[in-house]
Amino acid sequence: MKKFTFNHISFFQLLVLFLLFLISELTAQPVLTRPFFNATIADAYSKHISLKSNDDTLPIPFFDDFSKTGVYPDNSLWLDNNVYVNQNFGIHPPSIGVATFDILNMAGQIYSHASSNTFIADYLTSKPINLSYFITYNSFSYPTNILFYYESATGIYRPADSLYYYSGPYLLNCVVQPGTFTPTMHVYYGSVSLIDVSDSLYYYDTLTSQYVHIVRYTTSYYSLTDSIYLSFYFQPQGLGGNAPESNDSLVLEFKTPLSDWKHIWSSPGFSDTIFHKVVIPLDSIYLVKGFQFRFYNYASFGNLNYPSFASNVDYWNLDYVYLNTGQRVNDSIYPDICFKEPIRSLVEPPYTSIPWEHYKILDTLQIDTLRFNYYNLYSSLVNVKRFLTINNITNHQQLRFDSLGNDNIGPFETFQFKQKTQPNYFPDNNLNKCTFEVLLNITAPTLSSQSIFTWNDTLRFFQNFEYYYAIDDGSAExxxxxxxxxxxxxxxxxxxxxxxxxxxxxxxxxxxxxxxxxxxxxxxxxxxxxxxxxxxxxxxxxxxxxxxxxxxxxxxxxxxxxxxxxxxxxxxxxxxxxxxxxxxxxxxxxxxxxxxxxxxxxxxxxxxxxxxxxxxxxxSKSQIINVEEEYMPLTFIPYPNPANNKIFLCDEHICSYILYDITGKIILQGFSQSIDTSPLENGIYILQIFHNKQTSSHKIIIQHP
Known part of the structure; x- marks a missing residue:
């Protein structure tokens, strides 16, 4: 089956689309129009609204390419949920996933203030960012039972039996349940008031008979010489097909705690299918704690004379938003190996889904060749390893974890992977319907220390086998x-x-x-x-x-x-x-x-x-009884952290996970409620958890006695 892109629309079809609005009342004809409502967002709205994060200021680098699973922006980076995060509306984006600005609100419905006159529609606002200073943690570890807290008000050194720390959800006493104090760990005085005293801790040096202050970190301040730039890519129109008019626009503004929002950049609406890069240097007035930036779009509703035609309009796609030091205006080099297109169905065309009872009868419907592309955005040759994972979500079973080999990819090149598939990706079972999770991962150990780019190296797809035949992908452009x-x-x-x-x-x-x-x-x-x-x-x-x-x-x-x-x-x-x-x-x-x-x-x-x-x-041979599956938000925090022999991933549910070491090498991958970490070496690891079509990422410390 031919993969369709906007470029396949002929001039004749574009002319037909234009004429539809002029002659729809005069002659009968087939009609193509744009969606007025986004049901994917509407379905996720009530599930997401209570999950917003309230962290303090963020450090840089700040990066989001909207490659995480979900329809809303990452709430650890952004304050609002108006834009639509998706993998369908961008045409050849810098990396997988875009944030789409349109005239639909966070519930997937058209804004109540929308009109044929220009109005502000979607906002995308960063959380406050610390551009004043950054901290560098020192390297140390001390047993918690030797710590003292210096109480400046009384001049007393409080011993460790009055100090507490968290291990996962558990509050532990530093003496009764001793652990190891590390630079990123927090220690509290008192078991009730829980005063954070992590920066006021000492140990007693018996050689000098002195209390020695434990300095957790050093502080450095940003200046213009650090070359802090904000860069991003934008695309009007995209696969959604409706270009913003010239009186519409995409706008960028900056703000500090002591100033109002200030216009920095904007683009008038135009028709295009190319992503355009913008690089903005930051003035010294923005090098403060609490800096914010935001994007928003001006839109104007289309023809209101024919209500059944009234639809979503004025698309802008945003991607690869990056705020960091050491950038230059003409920089186009990123230490990133990424996917740009989603993985599609693994059953033979034209189908994207087949009734499970039909698929089990015919064992020849799996695609015979696995194909996907990935890209090197870096300036050097990189060796990339590839992995395929398939999990049976319905009965909570990992079916396969296959290495797909490795190859070198040159700077700024595209690698086109093609390999014959192994038989029986989706084995028979006694179920009436079944859902399989398919994960594709690429890793580049020489680049993967750049953990901010790790999300776009994973593709995730759910192969559904229920009771229906599907030829579409579930996305109504x-x-x-x-x-x-x-x-x-x-x-x-x-x-x-x-x-x-x-x-x-x-x-x-x-x-x-x-x-x-x-x-x-x-x-x-x-x-x-x-x-x-x-x-x-x-x-x-x-x-x-x-x-x-x-x-x-x-x-x-x-x-x-x-x-x-x-x-x-x-x-x-x-x-x-x-x-x-x-x-x-x-x-x-x-x-x-x-x-x-x-x-x-x-x-x-x-x-x-x-x-x-x-x-x-x-x-179906028999009557179908539908049972709605319970939705569980992915709010669980893995514990304990630091961990010794085991990490718990989920409370009552089984999750799929990938554990990377600091170089980006996949160490463990599976489908479970917990991970046995006893064989792992001490150090820092990155853990990705996948559950209910959501993802989360966590830094994990393994610390054996």
Whole structure:
């Protein structure tokens, strides 16, 4: 199947898109439009809203390329959740993932103040950053039972039995449960008031009979000679397809605790599919503790004369936001090996998902070749190691952890990986449905000490085998349908071929929400037989259906009142009852348009737009009972830290994890509630945890007695 990008849209199709808004009331035709509502964000909104972080000022380097899993910005770096973090809307971004500015709020709905006049839509605001000074931790370790706290108010040295420290969630006494005091550890006086006295600790030197202050760190101050720059990449339009107009703009502002927001940079709207780099040097007035920067977009709502067309507009994609010392205006060198495109389905095209019972019968549906690209953004030759992990999420089992070898990649080069797949990635089991987690990792030991870049070296994909066939990837970049005079009885049909005879029980469809739900018009759910590759006789036609927007999986399931036994191929779609656009979701990443037809005047015509309508037939020999899985936010902090023999990853749930050493080498990888760390050497490690389609990263210290 052809991978679709915006560049595949022909001039004729662009002309059609423009003319649609001019003649939609005059003639019937197939229509392509943009989503008004983002159901992915709406589904995540209530789950995310309570997870915001409230840390103090951040140190530099500050870096975010929006490669972490989730639809909201990383709340350890950003204060607000307006932009949409995704891996679908950017065209050839610097690294995997972008932050998309549009006219939808954090709940995935259009802003209430949106209008055809220019208005401010999304904000992306950094947390306060310390550009005044930085600290360097000294190297030491002392047993906690020899510590003293100097209480300046009384002049008394308080002994260790009055001091406490945390090991994971547990508060321990420095004498009763001794540990090791290290530079980044916090020690508290009193078991109730818990006064942090980490900077006022001493040990007693018996040789000199003196108390010696333990200096945890040294402080250095930034100046203009440190060359602190903020750089980022931006792209108007992107795969979303709607370019911001010239009166729209993307804006950058700076702020300090003693000043208001100040305009620093902006770009007027224009049409493009290239990422443009911007580098901003920081003046001395911003070298303070509490510096902040923010992006926001000015937008203007589109044509409001036809509500069923009203949709999301004025896309800007932001990527690779980097604030650090030692940069230059023309710098384009980063110590980073990264992915730029997401991994797609591992089953044979045209499918992205297949009913699990069908897949188990036919063992030839796994792709025969694994392909992906990665990129060297550095100026030197780098050796890169590759790994593939597959976990069965449904029964909590790691199925494989495979090395995919290693190769050198030259400076600023792209490496195109291609290798025959091993058999049986997704082994048979006695379940009715199953979900597999697929992880691809690349590591470069010579670069991986740059831990801020580690997120973009992992691709994560969920291979779902439930009850339906899917040809789309679940992302609606556009909407599609029929509209205009003469379309009242129009028909829209999509071809499906079942791989084994089975009973069709329902149809899943994803409709884009429109302004005031204007597209929520009744239609006939219609199913046809196939003749010479086109719809033929109607075998099912039922009214009483209309676009619905709520649902566990974002798609709405339309159950059939009469089941249909399908032995081969059918067409599924609808018959209109009005001239309004129903606005079905349309995926631009896969092109199935040669199997999609519409009928306005008695003859069937192929859809003129490249992409895939978001329709999924649901098969099962018995009635399907849906049970909603409980959502558990990834708020658990691994403990103990420092650790000796074991680290607990999750409380009551099993998580997949990757543990790296400080050079970026993968040390351990698995699927468990805990990690046995007894074989590991003392030192610092980076732990990535994956659970519920979320990720978190933690610095772990292994410290054996």
């Amino acid at each position: 556009y909407g599609v349908g029929l509209s205009g005079e003469g379309s009242q009885n129009g028909q829209f049909a999509m071809l499906f071929k079942t791989l084994t005879p089975d009973t069709l029980r329902a149809v899943d469809m994803f409709f884009n929400r429109t302004l005031n739900n204007a597209s929520q018009k009744y239609f006939y759910l219609t199913i046809w037989t196939v003749n010479k590759g086109k719809p033929n006789h109607i075998i099912y036609k039922k009214t009483g259906f209309k676009p619905e927007y709520a649902g566990i999986n974002e798609f709405h399931r339309y159950s059939l009142d009469t089941t249909i036994y399908v032995t081969d191929s059918i067409f599924i779609g609808w018959t209109q009852t009005s001239t309004d656009l129903l606005n079905l979701g349309f995926d631009l990443n896969y092109d199935y348009s040669s199997n999609v037809f519409y009928n306005l005047n008695g003859s069937w015509t192929k859809l003129p737009f490249n992409g895939t309508p978001m329709i999924r037939p649901v098969f």
